[in-house]
Amino acid sequence: xxxxxxxxxxxxxxxxxxxxxxxxxxxxxxxxxxxxxxxxxxxxxxxxxxxxxxxxxxxxxxxxxxxxxxxxxxxxxxxxxxxxxxxxxxxxxxxxxxxxxxxxxxxxxxxxxxxxxxxxxxxxxxxxxxxxxxxxxxxxxxxxxxxxxxxxxxxxxxxxxxxxxxxxxxxxxxxxxxxxxxxxxxxxxxxxxxxxxxxxxxxxxxxxxxxxxxxxxxxxxxxxxxxxxxxxxxx
Amino acid sequence: xxxxxxxxxxxxxxxxxxxxxxxxxxxxxxxxxxxxxxxxxxxxxxxxxxxxxxxxxxxxxxxxxxxxxxxxxxxxxxxxxxxxxxxxxxxxxxxxxxxxxxxxxxxxxxxxxxxxxxxxxxxxxxxxxxxxxxxxxxxxxxxxxxxxxxxxxxxxxxxxxxxxxxxxxxxxxxxxxxxxxxxxxxxxxxxxxxxxxxxxxxxxxxxxxxxxxxxxxxxxxxxxxxxxxxxxxxxxxxxxxxxxxxxxxxxxxxxxxxxxxxxxxxxxxxxxxxxxxxxxxxxxxxxxxxxxxxxxxxxxxxxxxxxxxxxxxxxxxxxxxxxxxxxxxxxxxxxxxxxxxxxxxxxxxxxxxxxxxxxxxxxxxxxxxxxxxxxxxxxxxxxxxxxxxxxxxxxxxxxxxxxxxxxxxxxxxxxxxxxxxxxxxxxxxxxxxxxxxxxxxxxxxxxxxxxxxxxxxxxxxxxxxxxxxxxxxxxxxxx
Numbered sequence: 001x002x003x004x005x006x007x008x009x010x011x012x013x014x015x016x017x018x019x020x021x022x023x024x025x026x027x028x029x030x031x032x033x034x035x036x037x038x039x040x041x042x043x044x045x046x047x048x049x050x051x052x053x054x055x056x057x058x059x060x061x062x063x064x065x066x067x068x069x070x071x072x073x074x075x076x077x078x079x080x081x082x083x084x085x086x087x088x089x090x091x092x093x094x095x096x097x098x099x100x101x102x103x104x105x106x107x108x109x110x111x112x113x114x115x116x117x118x119x120x121x122x123x124x125x126x127x128x129x130x131x132x133x134x135x136x137x138x139x140x141x142x143x144x145x146x147x148x149x150x151x152x153x154x155x156x157x158x159x160x161x162x163x164x165x166x167x168x169x170x171x172x173x174x175x176x177x178x179x180x181x182x183x184x185x186x187x188x189x190x191x192x193x194x195x196x197x198x199x200x201x202x203x204x205x206x207x208x209x210x211x212x213x214x215x216x217x218x219x220x221x222x223x224x225x226x227x228x229x230x231x232x233x234x235x
Numbered sequence: 236x237x238x239x240x241x242x243x244x245x246x247x248x249x250x251x252x253x254x255x256x257x258x259x260x261x262x263x264x265x266x267x268x269x270x271x272x273x274x275x276x277x278x279x280x281x282x283x284x285x286x287x288x289x290x291x292x293x294x295x296x297x298x299x300x301x302x303x304x305x306x307x308x309x310x311x312x313x314x315x316x317x318x319x320x321x322x323x324x325x326x327x328x329x330x331x332x333x334x335x336x337x338x339x340x341x342x343x344x345x346x347x348x349x350x351x352x353x354x355x356x357x358x359x360x361x362x363x364x365x366x367x368x369x370x371x372x373x374x375x376x377x378x379x380x381x382x383x384x385x386x387x388x389x390x391x392x393x394x395x396x397x398x399x400x401x402x403x404x405x406x407x408x409x410x411x412x413x414x415x416x417x418x419x420x421x422x423x424x425x426x427x428x429x430x431x432x433x434x435x436x437x438x439x440x441x442x443x444x445x446x447x448x449x450x451x452x453x454x455x456x457x458x459x460x461x462x463x464x465x466x467x468x469x470x471x472x473x474x475x476x477x478x479x480x481x482x483x484x485x486x487x488x489x490x491x492x493x494x495x496x497x498x499x500x501x502x503x504x505x506x507x508x509x510x511x512x513x514x515x516x517x518x519x520x521x522x523x524x525x526x527x528x529x530x531x532x533x534x535x536x537x538x539x540x541x542x543x544x545x546x547x548x549x550x551x552x553x554x555x556x557x558x559x560x561x562x563x564x565x566x567x568x569x570x571x572x573x574x575x576x577x578x579x580x581x582x583x584x585x586x587x588x589x590x591x592x593x594x595x596x597x598x599x600x601x602x603x604x605x606x607x608x609x610x611x612x613x614x615x616x617x618x619x620x621x622x623x624x625x626x627x628x629x630x631x632x633x634x635x636x637x638x639x640x641x642x643x644x645x646x647x648x649x650x651x652x653x654x655x656x657x658x659x660x661x662x663x664x665x666x667x668x669x670x671x672x673x674x675x676x677x678x679x680x681x682x683x684x685x686x687x688x689x690x691x692x693x694x695x696x697x698x699x700x701x702x703x704x705x706x707x708x709x710x711x712x713x714x
Binding site: 216 | 405
C-alpha cells in the first residue's frame, strides 16, 4: 500500500493512501472536531464540522471523507474554518428546538460540548421553531425530533452494526426526519431488535431511554469500538 | 370615573406587574386593580413532552423558587408512576423544600421589604433600597445574605446546583445524601437559628411604628387555605407541613370550614376565574362562588390554619404571634412576621430531618413505568399552596397540564388589599411617593412571584401617571 507524505498545520505527516485526513490527523495527535463521525461507523460527511483547508482548492473539505494525497498542505484550525464551524453550530441550533436546560442529555451532549468548545455564545440566525413531534411509542426508548441534528449515526449503526436497518431518513431539506421502518411509530416497528445501539450513539438528546429526567441521559459509546474490535478478531 | 393613577411597573417584587388606581370625580379612590402583565404559557408548551421531564421543565417557571415546582411536579409524576417513594427520598425532598422556603423568605424580607421597614414608607427611594440598608444597618443586610446563602447552600449540597437542580425526579431523588454534606449542613444551623431569632426580636420592635399599616394593609376578613399534617388515629394536632399533608380551609373567624381534604380533590373546592385586565387567573373557593370565594394562602395563612408549628422555638414565637389578636391574624402586613417564624421553623425542621436515623439511606428512588393517566402534586411553596396536575397518554407524553401557583390563589386578596390601601392613603390632588409606595408595599407583603425572574430587583424605574378621563396626563411621578 502506498504511503503519502503531507503536512497538517505545518507538521509533516505520513499516512497510507486509503486514510482520510481525519484518520491521519488523529494518528498524528491533531484534534479535528466531529459530530456525525463516530469511530466504528462508516462516514457520510453530513455535519461538515470537520472541514479543513487544503492547498490547491478554495473549497473547504470534510476531513472524515477526504483521502490524503501526496504533498497536501492541510490546515485544520484557521480563522476561516473557525468562523464556518461556529456558523454550522449556530445553524444546527437554529434549525430545531434545542433547549439544553431542559434536555435529557444536558451536560452529556456532543452538540452542546462543541458549542462550548467553539465559543458559541449566541445564535445569530432566527430560530425556526419547527413544530416537531416526540415518538414515545417504544417500550424503552424515546425519539425526540426537536433535538435531532440528522447526523444519521442511528441509521448507520443500525444498518452496519446491528444489521436491522430500522432507521432511515425521509423528506428533504429542513423537512428531513429520521424514521423507523416505513415511517411507522417506533413501537410498531417489526425490524427493531430493541438493542439500544442507536440510543447510545446518538450525540444529542434526540434518542434517549424512557423515564430519564433532565440531564440524566448518559450515553455509553465505548461499546462500539470494543464490539468492532472483537468482530474483526473473529474474522 | 374621571381619573386614573397608574403604577407601572410595581418594583421590588418578582416579576412584572402594574397597578391602576381609579378615582371618582371628587378625587377619592373608587377602585384599584393589580395587573400581571406577563404571559408565560407553560401549561401549553409542556404538552407533548415526556412526563419524566416535567419536574425540571416546570422548575424553569421560577428562578427564585424552582425547588417548589420541582417538588409539586415530582409528586404529580409519582402519582403517574403509582409509586410510594422511599421514605428517605421524601425526607430529602422535605429538606430541600424547607431550604427553598428559608432562602425565598429571606429574599422577600431582607432584600425586598426591609428597606420599607427600616427607613419607613415615606423615605426617599434613593435611600429606601437594599444598598441603603447595607449603609445604615450592615448587620441586617449581612444576616439576610447569610440566611439566603444557607438555604441555597443546602439546595446546592443536595442537588448540585443552587438554582434549578435536576435532583428531584419522578420516583424520588437522583442521589442519596453524602454524610460529609450532612455535616456541612448541620454545622450551619446554630448561626442561622441565632440570626432568625434576632431578626424576629427586631421586627417585633417595629410593630408599634407600623400600626396604621397593620390596620390597613390587606386587613379584611377572608378564608385561609393550606396544607397541614395528616390526621392519624386519635386526637389531631394540625402542624405545619410544607411537603405533604391534607388541605384545611378556615374562615375569617378561625372556624374550620373543611379539614383533611385530600389535595388531589382540589378541583372539588377550587375553581379558576379569568379577568380581562390581568394574565393571572383568580382561583376561588367554589362553594362561595366568584368573587365571594376569596381566600389567602402563604405564610400568614399557614400560621392561621395550624394548631401549632411542630418545632420548639417556632411554637414559642407562633404562640406570641397568634396572641396579637383574638382569632386569626387578618392583616397581610403580618405576612412579614409569619415569614420570619417560618424561617425559624424551617431551620429547626431541617436539623430534625438531618438527624433522622435513615437520612443517609441509599435507597432514594423508586423505578417504575407510568401506571396512571393522571397525576396531581400539591405542596407548600414559600408563597403558598402549589398545585401541579398532569394528564398523559398511553406512551407517557403530556396531554394536559394545569398549574395553580400560590400567587394565583392570592390574586383576589391582592386586588382587595391594593384597593384598601389606595382608599386609605391615596389622594389625587397630591401624588406623593410615600402613598404610592404603600400601594406597592402591600403587594410586596404577599411576596408575589410573577415571572419568577430576579432581574427586576430594585432596578426597575417606577412610573406613575395620573390620567384624566380623556387620557391626558394630569400629574406624573418618575424615579
